[in-house]
Amino acid sequence: MSIVLLTEASKVMIKNGRLEIKKDETSIYLNIEDIEALVIESLQVTLTPSAILYVSKNKVPLIFCNKKHHPQCFCLDLYNHFEVSKRIHEQVKWEGSKKILVWQKIIISKLKNQKELLKELGANACSIKKLKKYIKNVKMSNSIEGISSCEAIAARIYFKSLFFKEFRRKDENIVNEGLNYGYSLLRAYISIIITSKGLHPSLGICHNSRFNAFNLSDDIIEIFRPIVDYAVLIEYKNTKEFTNDFRKHLLKVMCQKVVFNNKVVSLKRGIELFIDSMLKYFNEDEKLKIPKLDVMLYEY
Template sequence: MSWRTIHIKESEYIRLKLDNIEIAKEGEKYYVPLSDIAIIILEGNDTVITTKLLSAFSKHNIIVIICDDKYLPTGMYMGYGNYHRSAKRVQQQVIWAEEQKDLIWQYIIKQKISNQIAFASYRDIPQERLEMMIEFYSKVIPGDKNNREGHAAKVYFNSIYGSDFTRDDYCLENISMNFGYAIIRSAIARIVTGQGLMTMIGVFHCNEYNSFNLVDDLMEPFRPLMDYWIHKHIIGKSEYLSYESRLKIIDFINQPIKYKATKSTVDQVMLKYVTSFVKSMETSDPEVLHEIQLSDFMEEEV
């Protein structure tokens, strides 16, 4: 299983060398086996990349994330149709029943809110606000048609970052979360396509302009884990999202997390989570979906 996340900053070029990626930087050349790589993150405006290497990335199911001048991810390149039964998976997706999708979305959102409650509790927010979030959690219905997710998110962010905080503010917290969520999104996208699923066919997200509706569905429970990681390792350590901070956020997916009483890593649990999602949709049983818990991550994080 590929496991490496490669961060390439201000390289002259990257190209294919046998079954390795060759990275040229500051007069030196570095080599990494393609079979080891899961994600590549590119920063800088002058890196040259060959189409032959892009083709190799596709065949090895390697995600390439492109960052802008502010070091925020703005684009993603990934392979297509490499799963051996992609057509069957897509046919299954197309016929998912609305009732089936509503039930799985209820499970996903309850996991997300539960993790938000865990992080909010860790941050010692006022008890009455915790109770509000717990109330929202208990009222999530199939399809979250009463939008308990939105209500819980407002209480969550305002309790942690202040009553005037919005996700549109230009601040280190938002910049860090945007970067971190993009890393989660890319990792989930790689797994989703690797399982032969169409990223644009979601269970809740259905924006016709969004090519990653399903990915945006499945990443939801992992967001509070990233919030915790950012709080522990980024906020208060620097006034801006430094190079070292970006590397720390990227390293999130390599961190240990408990999975069914055994130690795993975040990226491995993501794979198991997506696999359980596929099984839950095939069996119409939302309870098959693996539960992602912040406590399992906090317990292993050092």
């Protein structure tokens, strides 16, 4: 499957059940099942309503970028699950104690994935040891706040070891531009999968801001952030400017593989299986299963 990136004036429409992308007098035709995501980077791209509906109906992420080429908005299909009302009613009633355990498992998974990435890259042994310490601290925490506090401290150690000692997440630089771009793509990708499961992305586990329409997306993304981190690191070593090639490179994030229940699956399938497992945990008390990341599976 491929990521379709449109950077120049063109028109997107449906013809004979296929997606037609027309530029000047030349057209290319794509089967919808061959498209992982459609990213619109040019403001000169025109999409027909039928094309938008067709892409949305088939659960293909449709992402629009702003003038700075950063993902700005995306399409969500509101009616792509047959029990959406039932699912959301259940979601509202998720128990607080279970939310704490899910958040704990998510952050433990994230820190383990960060630790393994640093280890694979030959990072400073001291940083890896510190991450191990915070994994233990998270396991002993029994509150959302305590878990999040450990995660925040560990994140600073991780990023400084992954990129450079002076790195700060809030600074304006090429690394943060890349991270923000990659995370935005991943957030949109996850949000579309969330709604396909009949859940509402604003009803989160840890994140609960009334100003955030994607609290649940921001919870789930934590597991998968290292996939973006590694993609940014690779391109950062090759260039010092946030170029079109840099952005194209980050689109590959959505085509990566993860491990779920000891089986290698696509990122999309891994997210779907995690959400399914999370629902079974909340509603049926089944054991929560979380995807694992493996840098050796990445193809950049």
